[in-house]
Amino acid sequence: MVEFWVNVFLVSLLVIITFNIMRNKRLIAIVALSGAYSLTAAAIFVNMDAVDVAFTEAAVGSGISTILFLAALRYLPVEEAHETRYPIWSLALCVIVGVLLIIAAFALPEFGDPNAPAHVHVAPRYIAESYPLFHIPNVVTNVLASYRGFDTLGETVVVFTAGIGVILLLSGSTLSMRLKDADTKSEENSDNASGDIVKNSGDDT
Amino acid sequence: MRDNPVFKIVSKILFGPIIIYGLYVQFHGDYGPGGGFQAGVIVAAAFILYAMIFGLEEGRKLMPDWVVRLVMALGVVVYGGTGVASMMLGANYLDYTPFAYKIYKAQHLGIIIVELGVGLTVFAVMLALFNAFAGFKPNK
Incomplete structure (x- = not known):
């Protein structure tokens, strides 16, 4: 309650x-x-x-x-x-999707329902078997790193790929950025990059 | 604002404990909530705090870009390499059973190594994202 x-x-x-x-x-x-x-x-x-x-x-x-x-x-x-303008179609789309989601939410199983589809497939096996077999109390870790090791490998690779993408796009690694960087190397290069965050947040309050 | 001694001293005091807490979350993930993802973020937060207080260049001296990129790839190699190692020992990919004689010891070992790989990659990617966003120089 x-x-x-x-x-x-x-x-x-x-x-x-x-x-x-x-x-x-x-x-x-x-x-x-x-x-x-x-x-x-x-x-x-x-x-x-x-x-x-x-x-x-x-x-x-x-x-x-x-x-x-x-x-x-x-x-x-x-x-x-x-x-300045209020796009009526966007509003209509938002309302329709919102109503559909609310209707769909009524079809979901109740919270904590033991007969929900997610709780009758493989979950009982994980819960029953993982502690006697692995001696690891946190069943989440068992599922994440052992039963579903492939999924977690995929997630790690996704995180890695995202990092590579951001580095390529923003860190001056593209050819045009490197050429520009070589031109302006002599000029100011070490400004107070991240310090501005602290300053900005301070000024705004 | 950045020259305020309170920020500098507090961040210096907090730096070590944040990393220790990250390591606790990393290696205690079998017994409590946590694991590689959370630990990587927490350890990265320590370095980001340092870079925010002392400046991006100082942060880059502490953890150079090439180290970040190396660690980023190293994590994936550790994870994928664990799978290759189990294949070398005659089991399926990412099957930890051949790592030790008892199945629970093998699982413990496998899970800890794999979580370490996740932690390394997440830590390095978070730091790289911060460095990339904070150090971005827009084309004038």
């Missing part, structure tokens, strides 16, 4: 944060609110006993992503561009 009301509180918090993100024009506030959104989502996951997911959401969603957004904000204006 307590869990239910905690969930009600957290989900309403999510809704409030979402409306604030929509209303707010200042990008730095939007980034901060997105971090708060992730942290609230992490709290919901803790409440649902999905601690591993919550941990990842807190570390990646509200930690690193916020920092990366702040780093990217240096190249953007302070405020969102003002939208």
